[in-house]
Amino acid sequence: MALWSLPKFTRPRVLSSKGIMGMNRRNIDYISRYNPRRLYPLVDDKLQTKRIALASGVTVPDLIGTIRQQHQVRHLAEMVSEWPGFCIKPAQGSGGKGITVIVRHDREYYTKPSGVQETIDDLERHVSNILAGLYSLGGKQDVALIEALINFDDSFEGYSFEGVPDTRVIVFKGFPVMAMMRLSTDASDGKANLHQGAVGVGIDIGTGRAIRAVQFDQPVEHHPDTGRRLSELQVPDWETLLRLSASCYEMSGLGYLGTDMVMDKLRGPMLLELNARPGLAIQTANGTGLLPRLRQIEALNSSRMSVEQRVAYAREHFSIPVTAATPTAASAG
Amino acid sequence: MISRKPFYTVVALLFLAGLALSLYRHFVFEVPWLPGEQRQVWSIEAKVEFEATGKPVKASLAIPGTQPGFTLLNEAAASPGYGLSFLERNGGTRAEWTIRQASGPQELYYRVNMMADPHAESPTPVAVPEIAPHTDQEPYATAIHQVLSRALERSSDGFSLTRELIRELGSQQQNAALLAQYRPKPRLLVEMLNRAGIAARVVKGLTLEDGRRRQPLVDLLQVFDDGRVEVVDPATGEPGQIENMLLWERHSSPVLDLVGGVNSRVTFSMIRQQQPVAVALEQKFEDSNLLNFSIHSLPLEEQALFKGILLIPIGVLVVVLMRVLVGLKTSGTFMPVLIAMAFIQTSLVTGLIGFLLIVSMGLVIRSWLSHLNLLLVARISAVIIMVIGIISLFSVLAFKLGLTEGLKITFFPMIILSWTIERMSLLWEEEGAKEVLSQGGGSLLVAVLAYLAMNNDLIRHLTFNFLGLQLTVMAAVLLLGNYTGYRLLELRRFQPLARED
Ligand SMILES: Nc1ncnc2c1ncn2[C@@H]1O[C@H](COP(=O)(O)OP(=O)(O)O)[C@@H](O)[C@H]1O
């Protein structure tokens, strides 16, 4: 009996005919081929990412400060006292590990998106853990970043539960090839990382509109906590967001890149972080495979194309009609 | 795009080199592909008995060496009070016992272990004996001439001549009866062959039968012609290797040479043993180290160590397979291999129970530690000490309860266990119990598979005896590192995508 005759499995041939990219192919054919190892520190260390982003004029959330040494930990309260909300994260963390978001505080109680209140002692302990390398790869010593809270755009009201939704765009050789919005849920505790239970919504590259949504790799129609219909989601300022993502190629030098973008109420699209090994769930969220798009770009002589040209090319070629009723605006923007 | 050619060349070279080395081990050093193969080893004891006459005694016994069909593994001689040396004479080896003064009945023992070995060769080529001129008196000369000329007519070379001579002696009854008084049959045959210009000699053979005592030596002919040597049974005339026939003396020397004694007698007793091939081969190739590049040339203790080390690539291969082809998640890339090695020491069930006990108990205590707000290094150290505590506790408990199996728990690598507990507990805090179960279960599953592979008799035998296989494993790992296809679990993960339309 072949394994794929089991109800929950599919045939390799079906997947490859749909151009679905597997982990092994991603690692060998894209990451190791297009991402030079020496550039990894630029994206694996959020502090460095911020630095190069600022240098090339890409908007990022404000940095309140960094804590590098254990004895600096007690300055935490004083550091954040003037900021209404903030976020503590390990510079070399990944996958949402070690991230604590504080939405408001009265200098005594610090409130997380879920409403849970923490004391400054709790936060200081958290920072100590970050410094000791608890959340970083291989347990290396790390630096804690204190970042200003992102106030997410009102248009996302009801789409995200207790947290900032972010938009993951896969940028291949500077072309935004596929996008997905990640909406935090009760399960993901204010963070928008998919394996922690955030909802992934495939976003049409051409229009910035939702295609379909998944949670834990299974299709969903409504946000599990707010109940909002996910198919109505439309990312505002889509062109700016795409250009910002596309420009990360020149900024980082990485050919196969995952950019995490957020929409701030006041400052518009911002770069949250870069990822040299972006995950594959974006395919499930979009209901389509990455490979045809990647191959199309590989076949293209794109070395002289500007950011605007690349975005225009992507919006024209990688747009999928959602339903017959809503025709795509392929060249909108 | 980078050319993949050099890569595949390297992989192919590694594979072929591994294969060639293994074939070489198999065909030249006779290492069998399968474990458990046995070789027959004959333990033969020669007992020399005589009456000493009160004078200095020198007893020299011909002893056998490696020869076609048999490989000498080891030998020993025993006889209280005697000095012993092994001497070369006429190309053969002899055991020589000496004593200043002895009287009364004496017993000297020589014991040798011979392995039945179809690939065995004489270490030195057998010297061809000289052809001595013989003159015979009548009536024997005529009889010899008659037999010889008939046989010569019907033969083409030394070996067929021998056969025909024996046949003629069977048919020419009168001549045979006459000549039987003149010379013993083997001597007679040698002389007749010499007359025909064929070199030959009488050798002494021992028929090997399990459990035989007081077995005598039998006379055999060794015929030389055209660069070949054949042993011929004078009774039948058939040339070729005679089954279970060990040539005890084959250098034209007396079996026993005794000075200072009378009424001497040599008797043989023997038993057959089955020995594992590895042991037998180890003894066989003990001193041909030059090309015998194997672990067997190391001291025994290092060998035991290597036995374990050589299995690691197999465990690693299992991990690579599981991760690349199946897509199982493990906590810590090669942690499962280390766990599997511990399982080998403890046996699977004990190991699994022990592992689960330690880790789950560790997780409980660790969750309390996490309230203490410790620095990471201190916390890991605390976990290590805690693990040691748990292990000691379980060992003592097991011992008190009479569960000696439980003592094996100490074989677990404590540092690894501590890191496992630390990782699992973080995973628990951050991603919840489900992820702990999925990653912990994945690691344990891979560990069990690695254990089954590493503990397999066949694989143990192959890795230990065929070092070349390591290269083949290397080639396989390299190939797997180049596999861009789907993982098994991805077929399930992306199944919702396939369901569309
Ligand atoms: N400054 C911030 N304000 C509010 N939420 C944030 C902030 N920074 C991060 N987050 C939340 O945490 C999630 C993970 O942050 P990110 O910087 O992408 O780290 P990681 O590398 O761990 O994914 C984001 O998707 C977002 O939901």
Ligand SMILES: [Mg+2]
């Ligand atoms: Mg992220």
